[in-house]
Amino acid sequence: MTTGEPNTTESRTNPWIKWGLPTAISLVAAGYLGTTIDFRAVMAEITPEAAMILAPALIAFGAITLLLEAITLRRVLHRTRSDFTLLIAARVKAASYLLAIVHYALGAATLTVLLRRRAGVGLAEAAGSVMMIMMFDLGMVLSMVAIGAALVSETGVELQFGIIVLLIAVIVGGLALLRAPFSLGPFDRLRDLEIFRAPRQAPTRDLIELAVLRFSFVLVFQMMGWAAFHAFGVEVPLGALLVNFSGVVMVSMLPAVAGIGPGQVAMVEFFGAYGSAETLLACSITLAGGMIVVRSLIGVAFAREFTREAYAAAKGEAAQSDHEDL
Numbered sequence: 001m002t003t004g005e006p007n008t009t010e011s012r013t014n015p016w017i018k019w020g021l022p023t024a025i026s027l028v029a030a031g032y033l034g035t036t037i038d039f040r041a042v043m044a045e046i047t048p049e050a051a052m053i054l055a056p057a058l059i060a061f062g063a064i065t066l067l068l069e070a071i072t073l074r075r076v077l078h079r080t081r082s083d084f085t086l087l088i089a090a091r092v093k094a095a096s097y098l099l100a101i102v103h104y105a106l107g108a109a110t111l112t113v114l115l116r117r118r119a120g121v122g123l124a125e126a127a128g129s130v131m132m133i134m135m136f137d138l139g140m141v142l143s144m145v146a147i148g149a150a151l152v153s154e155t156g157v158e159l160q161f162g163i164i165v166l167l168i169a170v171i172v173g174g175l176a177l178l179r180a181p182f183s184l185g186p187f188d189r190l191r192d193l194e195i196f197r198a199p200r201q202a203p204t205r206d207l208i209e210l211a212v213l214r215f216s217f218v219l220v221f222q223m224m225g226w227a228a229f230h231a232f233g234v235e236v237p238l239g240a241l242l243v244n245f246s247g248v249v250m251v252s253m254l255p256a257v258a259g260i261g262p263g264q265v266a267m268v269e270f271f272g273a274y275g276s277a278e279t280l281l282a283c284s285i286t287l288a289g290g291m292i293v294v295r296s297l298i299g300v301a302f303a304r305e306f307t308r309e310a311y312a313a314a315k316g317e318a319a320q321s322d323h324e325d326l
Contacts, residue, residue, distance in 0.1 A: 029261030045282035148242025
């Protein structure tokens with residue numbers, strides 16, 4: 001067996017994992033919804049009136065979240081290059097939208113490549129910065145669940161609240177260990193990896209500001225969920241909205257084609273007590289479709305050359321990797 005054979009096998013397997021898994025997840029979710037819900041009734045629920053109510057909220061959502069994303073990237077990388085301006089940060093993030101619509105991981109990879117090229121940092125540091133932002137997002141979503149759980153007076157809420165608080169403590173504890181001034185013994189080599197440089201060396205003030213920015217970002221998502229329910233006449237208590245919609249957001253992070261499938265199942269299942277399955281699915285489809293349209297327009301209008309640059313860079317690096325494997 002030659003040294004190239006394992007890599008060849010891996011290169012043949014990875015596309016199936018990368019594209020086959022999202023396709024399978026979307027098909028399973030669509031099949032489940034198709035066997036349990038009348039899609040003609042779903043389409044009847046999607047009215048021009050609902051779309052007109054939701055459209056302004058979607059436009060505001062697109063503008064506000066892009067601004068928060070740009071400020072976040074600027075905050076994380078402001079110590080690297082002074083010419084990495086807020087406008088460039090916004091265009092970099094906008095460029096990642098188009099590929100993130102196709103595949104969530106592809107969007108993260110695009111953002112990493114563009115940060116490397118435009119912010120002048122190494123690939124590991126760029127990847128570490130993206131990873132740190134994603135971990136803060138997860139922590140803020142869990143925090144939102146904890147707040148919602150505290151507002152909901154249902155049986156077993158204490159256990160739910162305790163689990164969420166424990167998960168938040170694990171994330172905070174991990175960050176504290178990365179920044180600890182004392183030796184971790186055999187784990188020092190892991191802690192000193194370049195990918196952990198951003199969370200390890202960022203000033204405490206930057207981390208606090210990052211937490212506030214990502215909490216604001218998640219809060220905007222929650223408000224967008226409330227607007228969608230309002231457009232379709234679904235009344236959801238605040239505590240249930242914070243808990244359940246955070247669950248929808250986390251489920252939506254599963255790999256799926258254009259993010260379609262798992263989020264719609266989660267919306268129907270998590271909010272079944274507040275509306276019919278047809279109304280909830282119509283709400284979810286309209287919300288997801290609206291977000292895709294808004295972010296696609298932002299990506300096309302705001303950062304076309306950045307998208308081309310990221311695509312060309314990704315192809316170049318893939319070709320170089322294939323050449324090194326041979």
